[in-house]
Amino acid sequence: MAKLVEIRDLKVEATTDSGRRVEIIKGVSIDIAEGEIVALIGESGSGKTTIALTLMGYARPGCRIAGGSVSLAGKDMVTLSEKQRAKIRGTEVAYVPQSAAAAFNPAATIMDQVIEVTRIHGLMSPDEARARAVDLFRALSLPEPETIGSRYPHQVSGGQLQRLSAAMALIGNPKLVIFDEPTTALDVTTQIEVLRAFKSVMKQGGIGGVYVSHDLAVVAQIADRIVVLKGGEVQEVGTTDDILTNAKHPYTRELLAAFEPKRRQAAQVAAAPAPLLQIEGLIAGYGQIQADGLPAIRAVENVSIKVEKGRNLGIIGESGCGKSTLARAIAGILPAAGGSIIFDGVKLEQNARRRSREQLREMQIVFQYADTALNPAKSVEEILARPLAFYHGMGGKARSGRIDQLLDMVRLPRNLRHRRPGELSGGQKQRVNFARALAADPKLILCDEITSALDTVVAAAVIELLKELQRELGLSYIFISHDLSVVEAICDEIVVMYGGKKVEEITPDKVKAPQHPYSQLLFSSVPKLDPTWLDGVEQDPELVRAYCRR
Amino acid sequence: MKNRVLSLALSRLLIALITLLIVSFAVFFATTLLPGDTASILLGQAATPEAVEGLRKAMHLDEPAIFRFLRWIVGLLQGDLGTSYANNMLVADLIGGRFINTLKLAGVTALFSVPIALTLGITAAMLRGSLYDRAVTVLTIGVISVPEFMIATSAVLVFAVYMKWLPALSFANEVTSFADLLRIYAMPVITLTFGVSAQMIRMTRAAVIETLSTPYVEMALLKGASRPRMVFRHALPNALGPIVNAVALSLSYLLGGVIIVETIFNYPGVAKLMVDAVATRDLPLIQSCAMIFCLGYLLLTTTADIIAIVSNPRLR
Incomplete structure (x- = not known):
């Protein structure tokens, strides 16, 4: 060749x-x-x-x-x-x-942008170009190839836009x-x-x-x-x-x-009298509160979950399934509209503002983007000192010593304490973000997609760190992710969410054989290292139609 | 989707109407707060208390303010602007001719300043970082920083006093030929163009630069598009909203904010009329002028909002 x-x-x-x-x-x-x-x-x-x-x-x-x-x-x-x-x-x-x-101009129709290459370079007449574009749409198995070009970019889904951008690339041969x-x-x-x-x-x-x-x-x-x-x-x-x-x-x-994430060794289930966190029929959402006391757009509908002490719960689902809203509702940042949250035997208020300081301390949340979660104007030391002073009233030497300990815990060198977040790498920032949650000495940490902004190797290291800390401190995690392999690696139970509802609860060793059709579709869609996987994988067209917003 | 545009546009109009009502309220009560009693000022120092009392009654000045406000607003809605206190002429007649003069001045200024500002703003954005861009930026900041009366008086000094090319005063009523028109409008228009363009240039440049750094403009570059095509086909349509708003804000200034320029050049516009009305405590005239300024301002900004709404494809 x-x-x-x-x-x-x-x-x-x-x-x-x-x-x-x-x-x-x-x-x-x-x-x-x-x-x-x-x-x-x-x-x-x-x-x-x-x-x-x-x-x-x-x-x-x-x-x-x-x-x-x-x-x-x-x-x-x-x-x-x-x-x-x-x-x-x-x-x-x-x-x-x-x-x-982002690459489609919001102010022009898709067809105009797809055939723009032929217009710029004078490759063919506009009619020919349009006919060729429709052929490409068909070859890329886009729906309604004849008419999809007359829409504007915001009127089609992300997956469709991605294929349309391929058509835009291929039109000039x-x-x-x-x-x-x-x-x-x-x-x-x-x-x-x-x-x-x-x-x-x-x-x-x-x-x-x-x-x-x-x-x-x-x-x-x-x-x-x-x-x-x-x-x-x-x-x-x-x-x-x-x-x-x-x-x-x-x-x-x-x-x-x-x-190939190393599976966590199943925690020895101590015969705890009550679960650490028990949630019944939680409803949360956005928009105006309607007559029935529920928000207009419900992102989480009637979800019940349970977290035992020292065990981890994974919540998995695709974008828009309500998993982050669920975390926000549990933490009380977005007060739930219905249902109950029982934490360590006590019923929690829906709104974080009305929870006691001790309740706030015991449940911490770590957000996806350390970049936006850490104040860029504060040093690592100040970021970690704040929860220590707020929850434990620590000051002076004791606080400084604790900051060193926390940095040790998340495997960061102690001399990093004077740096600002902008001077740290992505993995280091996420560790500081996590150390801030640890500073409160919580019993439960809600991790909302904390590895998805990190590179594969870095993410794997963060997961290993989480496992170690759990062994040392006896924490529990609720681990929210769209990435099955991450959740598999660290969780004892996995909840699959779709459209705001919990569709299945499953243990990692049964991931190979899920019961609910959506879980089957989701798990079978995760790419494997085997190069023949894509040609071999079969998606049930019925399921795809039912669950994919293409 | 058409309905959404319509309802958004209608809601803008409704907001404009409500604003107008609030402004009329503010204008009326602010003017009644002016110190001094109108009747005694009109009659002069020699007036007897009875005469003042009689005039107050005749002018409804003895009624509570809220009734006078309602009387005034109902009059406005019927097109009755009231009668001038100073010379008993209808306010509508007083303003009429002046308003046309103001519109003429604003129109001629817009005719020059908008194309100049857009061209400079867009080209500066296209050549960002170049010597040209820096020159434009420095000049616009310089012009913004120099007060208008400074530019106006300097212009008079240079063109009228030393060079004797142009008349120092602009009597718009004496225009008989195109040459006259140029001579009379040249200096006020130059002065106003300076003040108005600077803001438009800066806003246009910023809006175009922002859209030029979007991924879809990079995509156009990677499709082999030329620089003008990237700017005019991809960047400009998406920068339209902020640009139109900047233009509207600048132009609305021409309708009401040109007091200094009209005074210096003795140009018979509405702004000068209003200044004179304040001197004679001619409340109906002041109120009507204020309402006209406000109306023009709202008209322009609302139009800009509606253009921005209609040009947004996400709402289509």
Whole structure:
């Protein structure tokens, strides 16, 4: 096969806020053959998107291609003029963005944007372009291919937009398509369909592809070869099978290992007289309170759960299923409209404002985004000192000693205490976020998607930390996530939620054989490392219609 | 979805009407708070107490304020602006001609300032960070910082006193030819354009820069779109809302806030009429002028709001 892409010794520089030049891509060389799909995989900041964009001769504002060559079909994208590059963009190389929802102009119809490439480059008449777009919509198995183009971007779902953005990339008949994490923002049940559509269109057209992702399992389904990146350098290159079965580089092995979470040893169930937390028929939601005393939009309907002392409950479901609302209602941030919360034998007020300080102390919540949950103007020390003073009235030496202990507990070096959140990495911030909850000495911690903003390897380390702390301190967790493998790794019971309702309660060892049809659909949709998984997995069309909002 | 646009637009109109009512209330009672008794001022120092009393009765000044307010507002609704205290002419007649003058001045200024401001704002955003952009930014900040009377008097000094190109005063009624029109309007229009454009340039630049950094504009770039196409097809339609609002706010200033310019150039507009009315304590005239300013302001901002609502595809 002839070479389509030759990247040689590519260097990209970024200018930091202080004006310093930093090399973020340090001499990368990659080849792509015609019709081959190559995956770039790595954690955030590894430079995978930056490399992919140089294939279009583009570097994001603040970045600059500093050296090397990116040859695409014989033309070096680095040395071409901006006008010449514009001619190639859309016709020879096209881009499928990470968030199609943001990449579509809200003020123009979908069809106008899909066929814009043909208009810019004068490829065909608008009527021909429209006909070709409809063909592509059909090939990407979009609903109502004839009319979907006349809608505006906000009128179609996320999964549909992602496929429409693929149509937008394919309309100019490119030789190479760049997929930039195109399914990361989608639910797993939707992801399958989108991945299948991408794969079949690419294979049929014999189009070369670059697939940027952090998810090895997704990449395994679609890529011929995998390039593992870290810190702007290539760590390992190999065919998909090679990488999955015979990884040589330690970092690749770490990535693979993060995929096989070690199951927590089931806690010895002490014969506790009463559960730690018992929730009966909880109802919570948003909007105006109606005549029946319930909110207009109910995000959580009649959910009952139970958490035993020293055991963990996982709550799993897709976006919009009400899992975060449930956590907020339990914590009393969003007062529940109905139902009862019994914590440690005492009935709690629905509104956190009316709970006693001791009750607040015993139940802590940790939010998904440490970036927004930590005050950027305060140092780590001040962030941790606040709950110590508030709940325990600690001051002076005692408080300072306790902060050291807390930092030790979450495995952070003590000298970090003077830094501000902006000077910490994502994993470190999430540890501080968690240490703040620990500062209260709680009995129960509500963890709301605390690992989903973290890279796979970092997330696995945070989960390990949570398990250790549980052994030492005898805590209980309610662990909310959309990621089954995370929940499996740490929870003793798993609650599956859909549309605000609890559909099934299951233990991790029975995850292979769920009872409720939605759980079956959800669990079977989680990608596996096996490259044949996507072709083999069968989704019951009835179930898909019933449960997926595509 | 059409209904949502309609109901949103109607609710804007309703809010405008309520605002107008509140303003009329405020205007009426603020003017009655002016110190001094109208009747005794009108009759002068030599008037007998009986004469003052009689005039007060004739002018309904002895009634409680709320009745006078209702009488006034009902009159307004019927198109009766009242009679001037100072010279017994109908307020409508007094304002009529002046109002047309003000509209003329505002119209000519808008005709120049809006295209100039939009062009400068958009091009500065497109060439962000360039020498041109910095020059425009520095100039607009400079112009905002210089008070209007300073610009106006400097203009008179340069063009009328030293160069003798233009008349120092603008008598709008003496226009007979196009050359006259240019000569008479040149200085007030230049002064107002300076003041009004600066705000519009800054807002336009900011709005366009914000939309230029969105992912969909980056997507257009990666589709091979040229720079003008990115700006005019993708960025500008989405920046329309804030731009229209900035334009409306600036233009509404032209209807009521041009007192300084009208006074310096002796231009016979409504603002100058109102200043004169304050001097003679001519309450009906003051009130009517204030209401006209408010109406113009609301008309422009409400139009801008409705344009922003209609141009938002999410509401379509």
